[in-house]
Amino acid sequence: MKTLHYRELWCSSPRYWGGLAFLGVIILIGLVAAFYMEHSGHYVTGMTNQIVWGLPHVFAIFLIVAASGALNVASIGSVFGGPMYKPLGPFSSLLAIGLLAGGLMVLVLDLGRADRLIVAMTNFNFKSIFTWNIFLYSGFFVIVGVYLWTMMDRKVEKFKRPVGFAAFFWRLILTTGTGSIFGFLVAREAYDAAVLAPMFIIMSFSYGLAFFILTLMSAFWWADRTLGDVRLAKLKNLLGVFVGSVLYFALVYHITNLYITQHHGVEGFILLNGGVYTSMFWIGQVLIGGVIPLFLLYSPAFATSRLAIASASILVLLGGFFQVYVIVIGGQAFPMNLFPGKEVLESSFFDGQIASYIPTMPEALLGIAGIAVAMTLVAVGARMLRVLPETLEDPEDECA
Amino acid sequence: MSKSVDQPEMNRREFLGKTVVAATAATVAPGVLLTVANANSEQQGVSSDVRWGMLIDTNKCADGCSACVDACNKENGIDLQQKPEGHSDEMWEQQRVQWIRKVKLQDKQTGEQTNLPLMCQHCEFPPCVDVCPTGASFKRADGIVMVDRHICIGCRYCMMACPYKARSFIHEEVANQLANAPRGKGCVESCNLCAHRIDDGGTTTACQDACASKGHNAILFGDLKDPNSAISKVLKEKSSRQIRADLELNTGVRYTNV
Numbered sequence A: 001m002k003t004l005h006y007r008e009l010w011c012s013s014p015r016y017w018g019g020l021a022f023l024g025v026i027i028l029i030g031l032v033a034a035f036y037m038e039h040s041g042h043y044v045t046g047m048t049n050q051i052v053w054g055l056p057h058v059f060a061i062f063l064i065v066a067a068s069g070a071l072n073v074a075s076i077g078s079v080f081g082g083p084m085y086k087p088l089g090p091f092s093s094l095l096a097i098g099l100l101a102g103g104l105m106v107l108v109l110d111l112g113r114a115d116r117l118i119v120a121m122t123n124f125n126f127k128s129i130f131t132w133n134i135f136l137y138s139g140f141f142v143i144v145g146v147y148l149w150t151m152m153d154r155k156v157e158k159f160k161r162p163v164g165f166a167a168f169f170w171r172l173i174l175t176t177g178t179g180s181i182f183g184f185l186v187a188r189e190a191y192d193a194a195v196l197a198p199m200f201i202i203m204s205f206s207y208g209l210a211f212f213i214l215t216l217m218s219a220f221w222w223a224d225r226t227l228g229d230v231r232l233a234k235l236k237n238l239l240g241v242f243v244g245s246v247l248y249f250a251l252v253y254h255i256t257n258l259y260i261t262q263h264h265g266v267e268g269f270i271l272l273n274g275g276v277y278t279s280m281f282w283i284g285q286v287l288i289g290g291v292i293p294l295f296l297l298y299s300p301a302f303a304t305s306r307l308a309i310a311s312a313s314i315l316v317l318l319g320g321f322f323q324v325y326v327i328v329i330g331g332q333a334f335p336m337n338l339f340p341g342k343e344v345l346e347s348s349f350f351d352g353q354i355a356s357y358i359p360t361m362p363e364a365l366l367g368i369a370g371i372a373v374a375m376t377l378v379a380v381g382a383r384m385l386r387v388l389p390e391t392l393e394d395p396e397d398e399c400a
Numbered sequence B: 001m002s003k004s005v006d007q008p009e010m011n012r013r014e015f016l017g018k019t020v021v022a023a024t025a026a027t028v029a030p031g032v033l034l035t036v037a038n039a040n041s042e043q044q045g046v047s048s049d050v051r052w053g054m055l056i057d058t059n060k061c062a063d064g065c066s067a068c069v070d071a072c073n074k075e076n077g078i079d080l081q082q083k084p085e086g087h088s089d090e091m092w093e094q095q096r097v098q099w100i101r102k103v104k105l106q107d108k109q110t111g112e113q114t115n116l117p118l119m120c121q122h123c124e125f126p127p128c129v130d131v132c133p134t135g136a137s138f139k140r141a142d143g144i145v146m147v148d149r150h151i152c153i154g155c156r157y158c159m160m161a162c163p164y165k166a167r168s169f170i171h172e173e174v175a176n177q178l179a180n181a182p183r184g185k186g187c188v189e190s191c192n193l194c195a196h197r198i199d200d201g202g203t204t205t206a207c208q209d210a211c212a213s214k215g216h217n218a219i220l221f222g223d224l225k226d227p228n229s230a231i232s233k234v235l236k237e238k239s240s241r242q243i244r245a246d247l248e249l250n251t252g253v254r255y256t257n258v
């Protein structure tokens, strides 16, 4: 095998700076939206005392979950020794850092008092999974940063495997931690399921890889470098496995819930009569995010079609977004059953009623800015650091 | 940058430098905007020899009466909060703060109807306190669960965790407020059993007084740890229940006849 040379992304100025400027504008708009919401108060959003976490949380959780999955390629390369994945490791770490930063930005800017961030950094309640997540997230930046360094600098290369292992376990814990945010909500029926934590891990694999494939393809297109078909095919097959697993876990989640009589209400809500949430589940999550991508990835007709791979990745992300939406918003919209056996006739606080939520533009703009932050960090990082190999042509001696 | 050769060493350094400066600015800026919070969740002079609680006799709670709700809104300055100009009534109904609410129930089998006020249940093991990242949501030694509005960051995790939906988020600007119930936009709040009254030596809550003055006497407030208190005596005689007793939170607010 030829030795690989990594080099910074160096594109002709207009293309690179133009792209960066575009991302910058999106971020700026998102920040203005966040300031507007913060300044007026959350009444300008669609959030209420019934739906307390809205669209920004959907974006944030989606990005944070994807971040840990994006690191998967690096883990396969250095922890499990997959030669085809190895050269992709540094870029995968960079993407993971970017996605996490984007997600956290959205999360923080949606706080009622974002200006009190420092309070969250200095007052800790160690019983709270949120507090643990603050440490998990900061630790992720540090460990993945060091990991990136060991992959790029020959002098510290010998630490690559141990650090790689550490990063691998850290991000499994991180995703479990994110999933557990819901696991601790004992009173809400939709979240009362043990499979939620492993489901978040497999979701992270799938979304992370879809992000990875898309950013890798665009980076190579941006820089006019070659990306081999065999390598892409490997990634594509892996994505297929993950997408299938997410579908499988969703199935297990709903079937186990159906065994519990108490949960029949919320299951019927998601699967049958929940209106927009039911459509999002079947059309968004299952069809757009599962069935169609699987077809695109596995149908022989599209065996080497890059368009099919890119479209499948985009659909996986869209479907994943719907999935998180159904979990976060749908889970809140379904009323909590405070008085079993009783029907609520009147309540000024909407007890027993399905809560409505219509997201507003500023919320969406803030969320999209989170994605733009992730992409900007990747673009800037790839421009500054040697994370991408000069070429990813298929090795001649190693045909899959 | 005019150089277009594929060897960006010089530019790279410059780019690195600029990026570091930008990143530093982005990190430091929030610190400059910082509001210094003087966190003081440990209240002085609150004793763990008492545990405040409430007993609600739903048989006495009248259909259509909202005296307790009105009294609470007045006592804690909640009625000073106005619907933001131009905002729809429908959204405002879902966003305005409610510490206590009236609920009317009907048994699905028997058709029997029940009226009751619902508010923070002041759990012995409050989920809101467990999940709060900063410790703003806390339980006092005397059993009152409340929010320290100086360190609440408005993450709303406590609202997600509360089984009773007892908490409200302040969605709008706060123009007027009472000294005994400080509040601020972007924070969460809920019933604190009129803690200001108790701290001043009072023995009743605003909702209880209002209910009594209407002649209903559905609300009884008192010390659960004192065997001679009125509330303890009634609890000993009558059978009462906790809402969602299955969660084993040991609530300080109990109900009879539900």
Ligand code: SF4
Residues within 6 Å of the ligand: B128, B131, B132, B133, B134, B135, B136, B137, B147, B151, B152, B153, B154, B155, B156, B157, B158, B159, B187, B188
């Ligand atoms: S909203 Fe405030 S009180 Fe509630 S969990 Fe967050 S910081 Fe704690």
